[in-house]
Amino acid sequence: MATVEAAIAVSALLMAMWLGANGLAAVTEQMRCADAAREAARLTARGEQQRGAEAATRIVSGANVVVDTQADAIKVVVSKRGPLGLPLSARAFAVPEPR
Template sequence: MVTVETALALAALVVVTAGMAWVVSLVATQARCVDAARDTARAIARGESSAASQAEGRRSAPAGADIAVQVADDVVTVEVSVEARPPWPVLSHLPGVPVSGRAVVALEPGHPDPLTAPDR
């Protein structure tokens, strides 16, 4: 009887540990989205072209992330979003969790609208 209880307890422990690892993975993905949004917004605020700014953000973004940029009233808003999936093949059939990060930065004075400026 003790063997069955131990086996069930160990199985429950494995499930809880996997769940905690998944939560840590989601937090890390969200942090990467925030970093990518910040990097992209800073590059645009400095006057970099839209393509160069997004390339800079993609370096720190999770794979498959979408980067959306808006410029209005001398303020750049960047949102990076991705659908995070469990990293283990056994759980790949589970639905993804939407994760995003956002950054808002003021444009540097004297720079033209970076979304309409020609690429350098």
């Protein structure tokens, strides 16, 4: 009887640890998406859109980077599938620097 209870407890503990590790990985990837979006927006505001997209894909491997440049605003969206297929996304905005 105690063996069955121990097996259930160990299984529950392992499941909780697995979920915790995947949750931590998802939070880390979300932070990377935010960093990548911010860096891409900053570089695009300086007039280096190609470098901004490259930097974002280096920061978050396998990410989809969308840069929307308008006359008075720059919007960058970085999205990716995270652990367990969770959709992760971050946005950053910048104002173009005068030339």
